[in-house]
Amino acid sequence: MFEGIYTPIVTPFNDDEEIDYEKMYHNLDRWGETDLAGIVVLGSNGEFVFLSLDEKLKLVKEVIGHFTKGKKVIAGTGCESTRETIELSKKVAELGAVAVLVLPPHYYKAGMKDEILYRHYVDVGDESPVPVFVYNMPGNTGINLSSSLVARLSRHPNIVGIKDTSGSIVQLSELVRDTEDDFAVFPGNAGYLYPGLAIGAKGATLALANILPQDCCTLFSLFKGGRMDEAQALQLRMLEINSLVTIKLGIPALKAAMDMLGYQGGKPRRPLRPLPEEGRKLLQEALRRYGGIG
Amino acid sequence: MFEGIYTPIVTPFNDDEEIDYEKMYHNLDRWGETDLAGIVVLGSNGEFVFLSLDEKLKLVKEVIGHFTKGKKVIAGTGCESTRETIELSKKVAELGAVAVLVLPPHYYKAGMKDEILYRHYVDVGDESPVPVFVYNMPGNTGINLSSSLVARLSRHPNIVGIKDTSGSIVQLSELVRDTEDDFAVFPGNAGYLYPGLAIGAKGATLALANILPQDCCTLFSLFKGGRMDEAQALQLRMLEINSLVTIKLGIPALKAAMDMLGYQGGKPRRPLRPLPEEGRKLLQEALRRYGGIG
Amino acid sequence: MFEGIYTPIVTPFNDDEEIDYEKMYHNLDRWGETDLAGIVVLGSNGEFVFLSLDEKLKLVKEVIGHFTKGKKVIAGTGCESTRETIELSKKVAELGAVAVLVLPPHYYKAGMKDEILYRHYVDVGDESPVPVFVYNMPGNTGINLSSSLVARLSRHPNIVGIKDTSGSIVQLSELVRDTEDDFAVFPGNAGYLYPGLAIGAKGATLALANILPQDCCTLFSLFKGGRMDEAQALQLRMLEINSLVTIKLGIPALKAAMDMLGYQGGKPRRPLRPLPEEGRKLLQEALRRYGGIG
Amino acid sequence: MFEGIYTPIVTPFNDDEEIDYEKMYHNLDRWGETDLAGIVVLGSNGEFVFLSLDEKLKLVKEVIGHFTKGKKVIAGTGCESTRETIELSKKVAELGAVAVLVLPPHYYKAGMKDEILYRHYVDVGDESPVPVFVYNMPGNTGINLSSSLVARLSRHPNIVGIKDTSGSIVQLSELVRDTEDDFAVFPGNAGYLYPGLAIGAKGATLALANILPQDCCTLFSLFKGGRMDEAQALQLRMLEINSLVTIKLGIPALKAAMDMLGYQGGKPRRPLRPLPEEGRKLLQEALRRYGGIG
DSSP states (O other), rough: OOOOOEEEEOOOOOOOOOHHHHHHHHHHHHHHHOOOOOEEEEGGGGTTGGOOHHHHHHHHHHHHHHSOOSSEEEEEOSSHHHHHHHHHHHHHHHTOSSSSEOOOOOOOOOGHHHHHHHHHHHHHHOOOOSSSEEEEEEHSSSSSOOOOHHHTTTSSSTTEEEEOOOOOOHHOOOOHHHHOTOOOEESSGGGGGHHHHHTTOEEOOOOOTOOOOHHHHHHHHHHHTTTOOOOHHHHHHHHHHHHHIIIHHHHHHHHHOOOOOOOOOBBTTTSSOOOOOHHHHHHHHHHHHHOOOO | OOOOEEOOOOOBTTTTTTTOHHHHHHHHHHTTTTTOOOOEEGGGTGGGGGHHHHOOOOOHHHHHHOOOTTSSEEEOOOOOSSHHHHHHHHHEEEETTEEEEEOOOOOOOGOOOOHHHHHHHHHHHHHOOOOOOEEEEEEEEEEOOOOHHHHHHSSSTTTTEEESSOOOOHHHHHHHHHHTTEEEESSSSSSHHHHHHHHHHEEEEEGGGGGGHHHOOOOHHHHHHHHHHHHHOOOOHHHHHHHIIISSHHHHHHHHHHHHSSOOOOOOTTTTTTOOOHHHHHHHHHHHHHSSOO | OOOEEEEOOOOOOOSSSOOOOOOHHHHHHHHSSOOOEEEESGGGGTTTTGGGGHHHHHHHHHHEEEEEEEETEEOOOSSHHHHHHHEEEEEETTTTTTTTOOOOOTTGGGOOHHHHHHHHHHHHHHSSSOOOEEEEOOHHHHHOOOHHHHHHHTTSEEEEEEEEOOOOOHHHHHHHHSTTOOOOESSSSSGGHHOOOOOOOOOEGGGGGGOHHHHHHHHHHHHHHHHHHHHHHHHHHHHHHHHHIISSSSHHHHHHHHHTSSSOOOOTTTTTOOOOOOHHHHHOOOOOOOOOOO | OOEEEEEEOOOOTTSSOBBBBHHHHHHHHHHTSSOOOOOEESGGGGGGGGGHHHHHHHHHHHHHHHTTTSSEEEEEOOOOOOOOOHHHHHHEEEEEEEOOEEEOSSSSSSGGOOOHHHHHHHHHHHHHHOOOOEEHHHHHSSOOOOOHHHHHHHTTEEEEEEESSSOHHHHHHHHHSSOOTEEEEESGGGGGGHHHHTTOOOOOOOOOGGGHHHHHHHHHHHHTTHHHHHHHHHHHHHHHHIIIIIIIIIHHHHHHHHHHTSSOOOOTTTTSSOOHHHHHHHHHHHHHHHHHHO
């Protein structure tokens, strides 16, 4: 059901730290023209942790209202409490989200044993009106969802996939091996898109696709077409930019890169700050090296 | 200005996962009869991450309204965004909180460089109507606030102290050495209350004081009175229970221990679950070994 | 120059903890009949840290003397000091090793900055009579050799490859991208053999090849022949056994599996102990699931 | 039996990376004039991992031969294999070492479960002719010896103490609480000497005592004399220098500081390198701030 390339879209803010919807519409229009299978709103790159509940709901509504028909919109709804996660999932489903991407509760790291997390996801899966994607993001949450836990969750009829940003290709392989056949295993970072597809992933959710959506889709097509050498070459070429806008410089760099490439990134909300000049130079050089953009 | 023992109070929930105010009043009455200098509402042990904004505000109001006059109420107001942290700080100040305890933003761990955190805390310090306590909690946040960062923050006139739960006695020592003289360095766990006081801490904020408030205060008094051997002995005696209700079994154990000791812990909110039977036994045995409670 | 599958051979010990050469000869004969490109003696799986200098030299001599002509023997020579590493490299070269595999010094972890490691490897590369393979093994050493450091080292004419056991497919990709063209990038664990080859690795050094040498070589051949689906399927099938004999149960399990499969694993040296019964059962079940061995 | 301040002595090397015994004698004479209870040879600060077996034995012999009678010499004998550890312990005992300090095997980190480590230490304790000190050094070994494991080991008649460099004051407290009464719990870093003593340590083994032996002994005396405020003040004053010569800049800084203070540090052996100029400046400034040395 879910396959292809998705991007977790950024949320542009204006100088007053309010969501800048004009910039958002501009970006949505451009992404809509690509081969992206869909987008994720309220993901990590969307600075969802900085948004109030009202802002979240309005944002989902606007994004769904303005994005190309025929492409999917998934909404991030992970909250620390189970019931808040369920409530938010119900609300975004009502607004038209086709699925929810659910980050695990993680503040009480020591308490988040497999059994606790299992029951949390099952409770959410039971109550969410739309299918649930599990979201494994150890870099931000400090906890890793083991492949055995996710395999158990894949037996739930309403839990349909995982975005795995652990960076472990072995874990990704185990997910492919152990989850149900129709369960969508998605690498969560473009740094291992090609190896992830090679090992059996059905698609991917990539921050990089905010700025290079078509190239990410091209890599997917090359792989699907069996053109492995070209896919490998494109993968290697993508690494540098991808590393800058995700691991090394993060959201401020992703937003700056959008501005450099004809999108409208806007500002981040505090405590994040616009990318300093030094970072901008690194980014420009990397984009120059990257060359023509598909 | 701030010294002595504080406890970050638990939030009792009923079977429907709603805040149980009757239980809260009961606990407040009991804590009010002790030598505690004050309490912290909306701290980690208060499951603040599970509460909506409305719940937080009502809780602060009720707690301040019902707690013994003459003791201090500090409120936790750390949010991921700077502006939400400021807004919440203003609201709890209006409700009567004498200070705010501010957890750092931590979701974007890789982006939380010292300079970003410095500016965040300065912005909050500038805008908060009441003094700011920094809250270092690496076990839950995954980031550690270095002593050099906190030393810089201590120069701000409205940043007045730190609760440090890093567990590093060297870091605590550096904080004592490098922060302003009137800056309150508080260990954040009873596991190192006595060593912390020995090295120069002025007080402490201790989950253990939910269940053993008077014993924590006794240790403080013994130290103040120069009765080091007794303080050391009490410290060693406290370790086991403290470890169970903080590191090893967490909030569900703290709440269960409250029930065992005449307080009313109530239930945790999901994804947390009531302490399983096996944990209850460990806890009961440890409480039995602990013996008479001062 | 270096490509194909190598295995870091185990060192069988007898009941008195002495090296059991008869068992070693038996294993060498069997490995010699496979498509392995070569073997590594004195690697991590060879318990090199438990061997005295005299034992190391005798072992290298015996292994080279008894192993099939036409296959390569690489010797592990990493010691904590630079000069001991150089001396050992000279001695094994004299005994006929075609290359040395050099683990970084790692006891003084905090002191092992990139520049210190760079100079160490350059000194070793300058003095070693045979080519140097860098050995990145963070799981055991606690330090990771960054792709930028290894890229610099690849410019040295006598540093010819890396065994990378970091488990990071992104790092492996960066190594392929940034090292010299004739530099051999080898994944160091069979858990990511296929993804590693897909991204450009020229070969691999695999503990699993102690017990499943021909299957590892088959996966390599399938990949070389463009039979990606079969390679992927074999990769997934290998994961469980590989995980047991490397990450989960380690050398005692690898030796027990050798015994189960017609090799002669012998005992480990203390502090390691023979695999307990419970582990043996897990292993037997996994081998049964694995099925026919190519 | 063991109490007071020990220092793990540095090993001076000359320009050819050979042990410089003249410098060693000079240092031994100076340490001999202090109130140190003894020294540890072949400890981490002695660069024991860079020494051959012959060098180790000669060094132990020379140190015992030249050090002040009446003070104790403990020798580090931890090797990766159990039997090599036992052999070395027997040899240094024959040379006159009064005890051995035994680092745990740690290369196979994942395999070093409590039971494996327990049996290793019991085997060493059974065979060593002199008492055994356990050496917990997670910063270098990557494994932590839990307080429950050490408590079990303290029941062995020939295992008499621990040097704990974990930095956890809670763990140190648990060791005091759970080990046998005559078991010597020693903090292994001067950063928490005073808190360690306060919680019940009987002595300490401190790299800092290479350069400030008498000040470390003074802190010990102040504590013993109940002069807590002075002990605390001296502790805070020591932190900066201690941090530089241990955590931040390590052995090269410790050796440079020796030269600055009238000792003879000599050079480190490669891969370590003499302290760069920048580090020397930091060190000189810190020593100037530290002021008069007792």
